Amino acid sequence: MSGSALSQARCSMSGSVKLRVSPERCLFDDPLRLEVIGLIPGQEVSLRTELTDDDGESFTSLGRYRAGSGGELKLSRSPALEGGTFTGVEAEGPLWALEPRNGVRRMAKKDVRRPLTVRFSLHQEPAGDVLSTAVQERSFLREGVSRIPVREGRVRATLFIPPGPGPFPGIIDLYGTGGGLMEHRASLLANHGFVTMALAFYGYDDLPSHLGGLRLDYFGEALEFLKQQPKVKKQEIGIIGLSKGADLAITMATFLPGIKAVVSICGCNANTMAPLPCDGFVLPCLGFSPEKIKFTEAGIVDISESTCDPMDPAFQECLIPAERSSAAFLLLSGLDDKNWPSALYSKQFVARLKEHKKEVESYCYPGAGHLLEPPYFPLCKASYHKLLGMSMLWGGQLRAHAKAQEDAWKKILRFFSKQLKANTAAHSHL
Structure with missing residues (x-):
């Protein structure tokens, strides 16, 4: 100039x-x-x-x-x-x-x-x-959405209820091994016409302080609590989970009745991290190879190759028999996932479900990392992980990951709207 x-x-x-x-x-x-x-x-x-x-x-x-x-x-x-x-x-x-x-x-x-x-x-x-x-x-909350802390029996959660008489479809929202209670995705889902419960399962309030304290009956109690809410369509329940929350979502749909739709985000087709006591049996967990852990030049831990293959004969009992479920499944994964090979796990899961003629959609995003969040959340390539006590690599390439988040969110809303018979048209703006 x-x-x-x-x-x-x-x-x-x-x-x-x-x-x-x-x-x-x-x-x-x-x-x-x-x-x-x-x-x-x-x-x-x-x-x-x-x-x-x-x-x-x-x-x-x-x-x-x-x-x-x-x-x-x-x-x-x-x-x-x-x-x-x-x-x-x-x-x-x-x-x-x-x-x-x-x-x-x-x-x-x-x-x-x-x-x-x-x-x-x-x-x-x-x-x-x-x-x-x-x-x-x-x-994160449109006008009229109610936010209700939940401390009922063993259940520790936050319930988000859209305005209006309802009834609305219900969704349980699960995050991963970071623990605590994360509400941002649940609140955004409620804006679109779903009664959504952000559910904590460890590392929060008086819940177990480690993953070894998990039991399936806790999630069953949470499911029954959601079904009993006056504004919830009791026959229209979905679950969304990221990472460890995804395999918990699949497990719930497999062993607990009344779940119609599951969204698995960068999840695994096997139970991970800790054995899960169920009704009369224990679901073993997938193995882990500490010798395959790597570190970046910046000292950030890379565990992407350290989780064992669920198809290894030694870990067949860890696989979640989701073909028993009557739910529809939507699987979302990233090809640049540095937590574990979620794209491979999705491929294995789809093959198993299709073999049993089950309903499943699957999308794998090139350049997307592990933490696929709602649209416009900044890419998190790495962050401090409380369970490991150090910074951990998640992966993702900036533009590709951002576009994946936008597309995945549209697919999530469309999937839940179809499977749970929701009308979200009037709920998409502030």
Whole structure:
């Protein structure tokens, strides 16, 4: 840009440049609509995005742009240039390209009652002067959704109930070996018309402090609690699980009655981590080879090759006999999963179910890692794992993983809507 044009651009800070994000408040899984007006044609600018999570950790992204002939930018049409954290026409790039400012971290959302605030700032290049700013609140609860802590019998959970008379389909939401109670995905599912129960199973409140304390009857008690809720369609129950939560979801559908639909995200077709006492028998767990653990140059543990193959004759009894289930299954996995080979496990699982003429859908995403979250969650390539006591590699390539999350979420909502006979059309916006 010439000196004259640069001078004009700096003068634009008087107020003619407007960075607009709409709406100012939306749900976290809503698309991003952002545009800029009032720039000099061809003016080079950078869009900086920042978000602070519930742990106080900062995540940032950077997009570099050149204004169009009318002095405008519209992220749905304007390509991001080289030199930022994303390139090309990417309307949601500022969100999915967010990276932790310090080290390897997983974005924390501990209180879904409070929205996350996303701050956008437009800067002149190369001077860096701020031309305009905007703020957007991205919420996890739409108006009218109830959040109810559950401490009933042994069950420790949070229940999310959509507004309206119901009844609604019910979903149990399970996460993995990080333990605790994670509510963000359950709250987003409730926004789409499902009574969703985020269920803790260890490392929370008075629950077992280790996976060896799990029993199937705990999950049966949780299932019965959900069925007894007045606004739940008792015959329309689904389960969604990620990682260890996925094999627990499959196990529940196999041995507990009344489950119609299961979503397994980067899961395994065998019981993992610890033997699981069931009604009258114990389901053994898949073996683990510590000598196959590797470390990256940064000292991050890579266990991707250390879990044994479920098809090894030595571990056949660990396989979950899901062909006994009457549920429909949706399997989602990533080819860059560094926790374990979830794509291979899905392939083995599909073969077993199809042999018994069971209903199953399976999708494997190139470049996707282990932690497939709802749309626009930042990629977490590695993070501290409480069970291991060190940072662990999860995998994922930035753009491919982001696109996988968007597509997987659509498939999850469509699958549950079909299998649980839900009407989600009126529940998709704030």
